[in-house]
Amino acid sequence: MGGIAQLVERLVRNEKVWGSTPHTSTKDFAPVTSPKIDRGILGGYQGDVHRFLLRHFPLAILLAALFLTTTKAVAEANYWSGLSSRQREILNSGETLILEEDLPGNPWPRFIVYHLVKATPAQVAAVFWDLRLDPKYVPNCLSVTILAKPSPHVIDGEYTLKMPFFLPDEVYVSRNTLHRRTPEDYEISWIVLRSRYTKSCSGTLSLQKHEKGTLLRYSNQVEPGSRIAGIMKNNAGHQVVASVKALVSQVAREMERPSDPLEKQMKALEESLGSPVER
Numbered sequence: 713m714g715g716i717a718q719l720v721e722r723l724v725r726n727e728k729v730w731g732s733t734p735h736t737s738t739k740d741f742a743p744v745t746s747p748k749i750d751r752g753i754l755g756g757y758q759g760d761v762h763r764f765l766l767r768h769f770p771l772a773i774l775l776a777a778l779f780l781t782t783t784k785a786v787a788e789a790n791y792w793s794g795l796s797s798r799q800r801e802i803l804n805s806g807e808t809l810i811l812e813e814d815l816p817g818n819p820w821p822r823f824i825v826y827h828l829v830k831a832t833p834a835q836v837a838a839v840f841w842d843l844r845l846d847p848k849y850v851p852n853c854l855s856v857t858i859l860a861k862p863s864p865h866v867i868d869g870e871y872t873l874k875m876p877f878f879l880p881d882e883v884y885v886s887r888n889t890l891h892r893r894t895p896e897d898y899e900i901s902w903i904v905l906r907s908r909y910t911k912s913c914s915g916t917l918s919l920q921k922h923e924k925g926t927l928l929r930y931s932n933q934v935e936p937g938s939r940i941a942g943i944m945k946n947n948a949g950h951q952v953v954a955s956v957k958a959l960v961s962q963v964a965r966e967m968e969r970p971s972d973p974l975e976k977q978m979k980a981l982e983e984s985l986g987s988p989v990e991r
Contacts (some may be wrong), residue, residue, distance in 0.1 A: 754794050758810060791929050795826070803828050804924075810953055818970050820934055820945050823952040824829040825930040829883060832921035833926045838977035839963050840917055841984065843869045845973075849962040851954045854881065865890040865984045868905070875909075876947050890984050896921040907945070911937035930956045943987035 713923070727907050741985040792800070795809075802809050804873040809826040829836050845925045846853045852874040860868040866889050873882040884907035904913035915932035936944060982989050 723906055731777055751888065789931075791826070791918065791923070792922060792927050799826070803927075808953065808957060812949070815933065818933075820936060820948060821933050822931060822933045823949055825928075825956045827928045827930075827952055827956060827960055828922060828924050828926070828962055829928050829963055830925040831967050832990050833896055833921055834978065834981060834991070835896050835967070835974070836919050836926050836928060836959070836963050837890070837900060837917075838981040838989075839966060841888075841961060842977045843867060843888065845962075846871070849958050851958055852951065862887075864986060873951075877943070880908070883906065884910070884913070890981075892985055893918075893988075896990060907937070909936065909938050911935040926955070928960070 795803070799809055803826055804827070810819040811824040811826075813824060814821050843856050844855045854872040854874055856872075857870045858867060859870055862868065866887065868885060868887050870883065870885050873884075875882050878946065885905045886902045887905055888900060888902045891901065893899055897918075899919070900917045902915055904910060907913065912935045913933065915930070918929040918931075920927045920929070930952070932946060938944075966977075978989060978991065
């Protein structure tokens with residue numbers, strides 16, 4: 713709220729400099745008096761603030777509400793603070809935290825996976841954003857073809873995944889979008905445009921700076937579109953977890969042996985964002 717008070721004070725001072733006159737008369741208001749306060753400069757200043765607040769009270773209320781809403785949104789976006797002490801212990805020990813969230817009307821839950829990565833958010837984002845690299849480290853990913861780039865931070869890719877139980881390969885097209893939430897935090901979201909086995913699929917990879925590197929949060933929601941949804945549920949969950957662990961391992965390999973691939977990935981990330989990133 714200190715910022716709002718400063719804004720009010722600044723506006724009052726500006727109003728005195730500009731020489732604006734009130735839109736309504738204040739002659740009927742009783743003067744602000746106090747036997748303990750000098751009626752010099754301080755008294756005149758208090759009178760200015762009093763008259764200003766009477767005219768702009770609705771604006772002050774609006775600014776206060778906006779401040780509180782923004783503060784709440786920032787707090788909610790900090791995933792680490794939203795975890796329990798036990799969940800933080802799991803992550804601090806180097807393990808992967810796996811959560812499932814039931815969704816009304818959907819036979820599959822939303823899979824949410826957390827992991828602490830010893831790299832910067834930009835480095836993790838750069839490796840993940842390199843879609844053509846997926847077949848080299850993502851389990852069951854056979855190929856990725858870049859179909860289009862509607863904008864520098866949006867890529868449409870066609871993925872081919874090997875399916876279990878002698879089922880035909882899954883071929884789907886996903887639109888991937890890169891976001892920079894803060895100067896140090898990133899998010900990559902995706903939505904499946906067409907698929908052989910699912911009605912809909914969407915998810916996000918959120919990367920937030922942490923004292924140990926990066927807090928990775930991977931969330932994926934799938935609505936299956938075939939009668940084999942029941943037997944595919946466990947496999948889908950395993951695929952999500954395996955993909956996250958594979959990403960963490962790939963980042964670790966590139967960090968252990970800094971080479972041209974990681975530097976090229978970082979440059980590609982900067983080109984997509986249109987601005988430099990933290991190395």
